[in-house]
Amino acid sequence: MSKIGIFFGTDTGSTRLVAKSIFKQLGENFADKPKNINRTSPAELLQYDALILGTPSYGIGELPGLSTGCLERNWQEFVPYLDGMDLSGKRVALFGLGNQERYADRFASSMIHLYRLFYGQGANIIGQWSTEGYKFENSDAVIDNRFVGLVLDQRTQPYLTDERIKIWLAQITPQLLPALAEAPPV
Numbered sequence: 001m002s003k004i005g006i007f008f009g010t011d012t013g014s015t016r017l018v019a020k021s022i023f024k025q026l027g028e029n030f031a032d033k034p035k036n037i038n039r040t041s042p043a044e045l046l047q048y049d050a051l052i053l054g055t056p057s058y059g060i061g062e063l064p065g066l067s068t069g070c071l072e073r074n075w076q077e078f079v080p081y082l083d084g085m086d087l088s089g090k091r092v093a094l095f096g097l098g099n100q101e102r103y104a105d106r107f108a109s110s111m112i113h114l115y116r117l118f119y120g121q122g123a124n125i126i127g128q129w130s131t132e133g134y135k136f137e138n139s140d141a142v143i144d145n146r147f148v149g150l151v152l153d154q155r156t157q158p159y160l161t162d163e164r165i166k167i168w169l170a171q172i173t174p175q176l177l178p179a180l181a182e183a184p185p186v
Ligand SMILES: Cc1cc2nc3c(=O)[nH]c(=O)nc-3n(C[C@H](O)[C@H](O)[C@H](O)COP(=O)(O)O)c2cc1C
Pocket: 009, 010, 011, 012, 013, 014, 015, 016, 056, 057, 058, 059, 060, 061, 062, 097, 098, 099, 100, 103, 106, 107, 108, 109, 154, 155
């Protein structure tokens, strides 16, 4: 599949709205409409070589799922289907939502679970993001002083989201779709 596939998990809808903003900024020539992971089959996701995957944090920095109190199946129920699959050749950018004031000790930590899964099974993870501009004590999603993907806080910094997405997409689209390197959409 030559376009970017955008998949997200959500419980209260914020990650869906962010996924829609990402899609809008990329445009339909470059990405397919975002899909909720609870309505996605593994084959549907795996048909893309370029992926943008989004998740909020629930529980104690966990992926959303039935065990963290979500009403429907979510990332936690989806990821076991990918266990043991060869994901080499996939280019994957991650984004995570969290609340840095209320969950300062585990801000946006759930992204690390998607990172470990995809990186551990051979995918190329792109789109690491600076921790500057956020105030938190700890996040499992930080490796070598950088978040493993874009972090957004719709509870305490919603006014920064559009600009953060814009900068991040400018950074990742040439890597996600190498053919676009000369004429990126943003
Ligand atoms: C029960 C509960 C647990 C949460 N745990 C975390 C957490 O560990 N880390 C974090 O940064 N945010 C945490 N959050 C905040 C959510 O990730 C944040 O509100 C997010 O925007 C929700 O996204 P959604 O609307 O797509 O479900 C938690 C929220 C709730 C209600």
